[in-house]
Amino acid sequence: xxxxxxxxxxxxxxxxxxxxxxxxxxxxxxxxxxxxxxxxxxxxxxxxxxxxxxxxxxxxxxxxxxxxxxxxxxxxxxxxxxxxxxxxxxxxxxxxxxxxxxxxxxxxxxxxxxxxxxxxxxxxxxxxxxxxxxxxxxxxxxxxxxxxxxxxxxxxxxxxxxxxxxxxxxxxxxxxxxxxxxxxxxxxxxxxxxxxxxxxxxxxxxxxxxxxxxxxxxxxxxxxxxxxxxxxxxxxxxxxxxxxxxxxxxxxxxxxxxxxxxxxxxxxxxxxxxxxxxxxxxxxxxxxxxxxxxxxxxxxxxxxxxxxxxxxxxxxxxxxxxxxxxxxxxxxxxxxxxxxxxxxxxxxxxxxxxxxxxxxxxxxxxxxxxxxxxxxxxxxxxxxxxxxxxxxxxxxxxxxxxxxxxxxxxxxxxxxxxxxxxxxxxxxxxxxxxxxxxxxxxxxxxxxxxxxxxxxxxxxxxxxxxxxxxxxxxxxxxxxxxxxxxxxxxxxxxxxxxxxxxxxxxxxxxxxxxxxxxxxxxxxxxxxxxxxxxxxxxxxxxxxxxxxxxxxxxxxxxxxxxxxxxxxxxxxxxxxxxxxxxxxxxxxxxxxxxxxxxxxxxxxxxxxxxxxxxxxxxxxxxxxxxxxxxxxxxxxxxxxxxxxxxxxxxxxxxxxxxxxxxxxxxxxxxxxxxxxxxxxxxxxxxxxxxxxxxxxxxxxxxxxxxxxxxxxxxxxxxxxxxxxx
Amino acid sequence: xxxxxxxxxxxxxxxxxxxxxxxxxxxxxxxxxxxxxxxxxxxxxxxxxxxx
Numbered sequence: 001x002x003x004x005x006x007x008x009x010x011x012x013x014x015x016x017x018x019x020x021x022x023x024x025x026x027x028x029x030x031x032x033x034x035x036x037x038x039x040x041x042x043x044x045x046x047x048x049x050x051x052x053x054x055x056x057x058x059x060x061x062x063x064x065x066x067x068x069x070x071x072x073x074x075x076x077x078x079x080x081x082x083x084x085x086x087x088x089x090x091x092x093x094x095x096x097x098x099x100x101x102x103x104x105x106x107x108x109x110x111x112x113x114x115x116x117x118x119x120x121x122x123x124x125x126x127x128x129x130x131x132x133x134x135x136x137x138x139x140x141x142x143x144x145x146x147x148x149x150x151x152x153x154x155x156x157x158x159x160x161x162x163x164x165x166x167x168x169x170x171x172x173x174x175x176x177x178x179x180x181x182x183x184x185x186x187x188x189x190x191x192x193x194x195x196x197x198x199x200x201x202x203x204x205x206x207x208x209x210x211x212x213x214x215x216x217x218x219x220x221x222x223x224x225x226x227x228x229x230x231x232x233x234x235x236x237x238x239x240x241x242x243x244x245x246x247x248x249x250x251x252x253x254x255x256x257x258x259x260x261x262x263x264x265x266x267x268x269x270x271x272x273x274x275x276x277x278x279x280x281x282x283x284x285x286x287x288x289x290x291x292x293x294x295x296x297x298x299x300x301x302x303x304x305x306x307x308x309x310x311x312x313x314x315x316x317x318x319x320x321x322x323x324x325x326x327x328x329x330x331x332x333x334x335x336x337x338x339x340x341x342x343x344x345x346x347x348x349x350x351x352x353x354x355x356x357x358x359x360x361x362x363x364x365x366x367x368x369x370x371x372x373x374x375x376x377x378x379x380x381x382x383x384x385x386x387x388x389x390x391x392x393x394x395x396x397x398x399x400x401x402x403x404x405x406x407x408x409x410x411x412x413x414x415x416x417x418x419x420x421x422x423x424x425x426x427x428x429x430x431x432x433x434x435x436x437x438x439x440x441x442x443x444x445x446x447x448x449x450x451x452x453x454x455x456x457x458x459x460x461x462x463x464x465x466x467x468x469x470x471x472x473x474x475x476x477x478x479x480x481x482x483x484x485x486x487x488x489x490x491x492x493x494x495x496x497x498x499x500x501x502x503x504x505x506x507x508x509x510x511x512x513x514x515x516x517x518x519x520x521x522x523x524x525x526x527x528x529x530x531x532x533x534x535x536x537x538x539x540x541x542x543x544x545x546x547x548x549x550x551x552x553x554x555x556x557x558x559x560x561x562x563x564x565x566x567x568x569x570x571x572x573x574x575x576x577x578x579x580x581x582x583x584x585x586x587x588x589x590x591x592x593x594x595x596x597x598x599x600x601x602x603x604x605x606x607x608x609x610x611x612x613x614x615x616x617x618x619x620x621x622x623x624x625x626x627x628x629x630x631x632x633x634x635x636x637x638x639x640x641x642x643x644x645x646x647x648x649x650x651x652x653x654x655x656x657x658x659x660x661x662x663x664x665x666x667x668x669x670x671x672x673x674x675x676x677x678x679x680x681x682x683x684x685x686x687x688x689x690x691x692x693x694x695x696x697x698x699x700x701x702x703x704x705x706x707x708x709x710x711x712x713x714x715x716x717x718x719x720x721x722x723x724x725x
Numbered sequence: 726x727x728x729x730x731x732x733x734x735x736x737x738x739x740x741x742x743x744x745x746x747x748x749x750x751x752x753x754x755x756x757x758x759x760x761x762x763x764x765x766x767x768x769x770x771x772x773x774x775x776x777x
Contacts, residue, residue, distance in 0.1 A: 046764035069761030116751055127744040131737060
């Protein structure tokens with residue numbers, strides 16, 4: 001069939017697809033396209049993929065779209081200089097939320113490559129194991145003489161290259177610790193694999209009965225499987241964590257005379273004049289040179305009320321500009337910013353955490369020397385019994401080494417951690433640190449931050465206004481991005497009040513809004529500015545009527561349930577906040593927390609946690625602010641909500657992605673369950689050794705027995721891991 | 726027993742074929758998006774742009 005022939009009858013799906021594919025190919029040819037990455041938190045089904053991919057590729061500046069459902073991400077190839085905002089609005093028009101990701105941060109493909117490399121080795125080991133097992137079955141069922149030798153040679157041919165290639169991660173790791181004169185689990189593994197292969201080769205050459213080729217391979221296969229699971233689990237958590245980091249695109253708006261240009265944050269130098277838009281984040285430390293506005297400092301200090309700033313006020317990187325655009329002159333950039341110096345606290349604590357002894361470490365410390373001692377003992381004993389027959393003694397020593405080798409132990413921890421992390425990932429918790437789950441299982445006290453953790457850090461209108469007043473308030477408030485204005489608009493729409501028309505609205509930066517409604521002057525803003533006396537900071541003035549507006553911080557979902565759950569389990573809860581006494585008391589009373597502290601400086605929080613640790617408590621710290629960074633790093637285990645700044649998320653062991661705090665409690669349950677599964681798996685391995693070692697020692701362990709014992713214990717351990725809830 | 730001379734190479738070749746297939750799936754990144762691929766196959770329109 002001629003390709004150019006017009007398709008009259010479309011016979012197959014490919015015929016329908018070909019023209020589309022060709023038109024797409026034609027599109028791709030012109031100009032090199034640029035890759036954009038977007039996070040799509042709400043995609044979940046086949047229809048979502050289809051809608052986004054087909055609709056976006058219809059846009060003429062888009063060359064190619066690919067949605068990845070597993071990572072909830074879209075990769076878009078588009079013409080160079082396509083504004084990201086265009087693609088985002090195209091996606092939001094389809095009804096999906098899209099967040100741009102910084103491709104440079106994401107291109108940390110190294111962990112992916114490590115996982116692929118391990119999978120490759122695992123595949124080779126699996127292939128070789130299956131074939132050698134088949135050949136071994138013939139030998140076990142009684143093949144003799146020339147047939148047995150042929151099968152042994154074939155097995156050797158498959159095994160030796162495989163063992164050299166597949167088990168290399170173990171050799172390198174073992175070599176690394178031997179060089180510094182220590183032992184880890186990989187040392188006995190390496191010895192067992194190499195000795196088993198070498199001994200079997202010798203037996204094959206000298207026409208012996210027993211060869212352990214299959215044992216060497218299954219050892220490699222099972223242990224690689226454990227290693228692969230471990231790697232995979234960490235790369236999932238890490239890729240999600242880098243995704244969070246990539247969401248903060250680090251750019252600044254630099255003033256060039258009267259022009260504005262977007263520059264990367266690394267390119268900003270001290271003395272540059274930068275524009276900070278309303279709603280934007282301050283990129284570097286600086287001093288305001290023009291404009292008046294309110295800054296949200298809750299990340300830095302825990303204060304829930306915005307702070308008003310004007311010319312010559314100092315601002316710090318990370319603060320959020322609430323009301324009006326201001327120009328700042330950079331005074332400290334990069335590593336000199338306050339934000340960065342706080343983040344430095346983290347690296348100190350990181351090393352403290354790596355000193356934590358995980359269950360696997362403790363098991364390895366007992367196990368690794370024991371394995372070597374047992375093998376040497378078997379060798380010496382049989383040298384003595386057989387009056388110097390090296391071959392028999394060596395055979396038995398290898399059998400002991402293979403039997404005791406921590407096959408089940410190598411799977412015991414990774415299998416359970418994989419299942420547990422998977423569960424937590426589904427309920428919106430990322431486990432960042434390898435030993436975080438174990439530490440979470442041990443906690444017996446909880447310390448919480450207030451702003452941004454127990455509360456959203458967003459105000460909620462408490463004062464009950466009449467419908468008419470609320471309508472006017474919403475009418476004027478919808479002109480502003482200030483959180484309190486937003487709270488008024490939200491309160492109106494919650495009550496079903498539609499906003500009234502307010503004309504001639506002007507904003508007095510840092511003070512409030514003024515407008516006209518039905519011939520009356522309407523003012524919403526600071527009491528001082530509106531020129532009236534009020535008990536609260538914010539007032540609404542309509543004509544001559546003045547309403548004092550009271551706000552409070554709205555609680556996060558599940559905050560009350562979380563505190564209740566801790567209380568019923570008898571876990572003491574403390575609230576440490578940098579906010580003022582009134583705000584702290586309000587939240588603490590509502591949640592029933594008695595142990596509360598207000599106006600805590602970062603140093604006070606660290607001090608508090610150190611005292612807890614000294615009195616033997618294992619504290620879980622949940623916090624989001626930069627003032628919590630130090631406390632998060634000294635706590636036994638720490639959780640930060642995903643809304644926190646990057647520095648805080650780096651410091652925390654886990655990140656809570658879902659807004660619901662109840663998940664923290666279920667995470668503790670999962671961690672405890674995981675811990676008991678790991679301990680059970682260790683006992684399974686111990687029991688198995690107690691039975692198998694005497695048999696091997698006595699010289700009764702045939703290759704068949706070793707193969708059966710090894711597979712059974714590995715399967716039992718993996719099945720037990722699946723019981724983790 | 727002469728049949729072994731044929732059967733063993735045949736079985737090894739088949740196994741190796743599977744291994745090569747596995748390598749190919751790894752190289753062409755078919756494990757990147759397991760969830761997405763699972764639902765893509767049920768799409769009604771033909772998926773004309775598989776992952777590059």
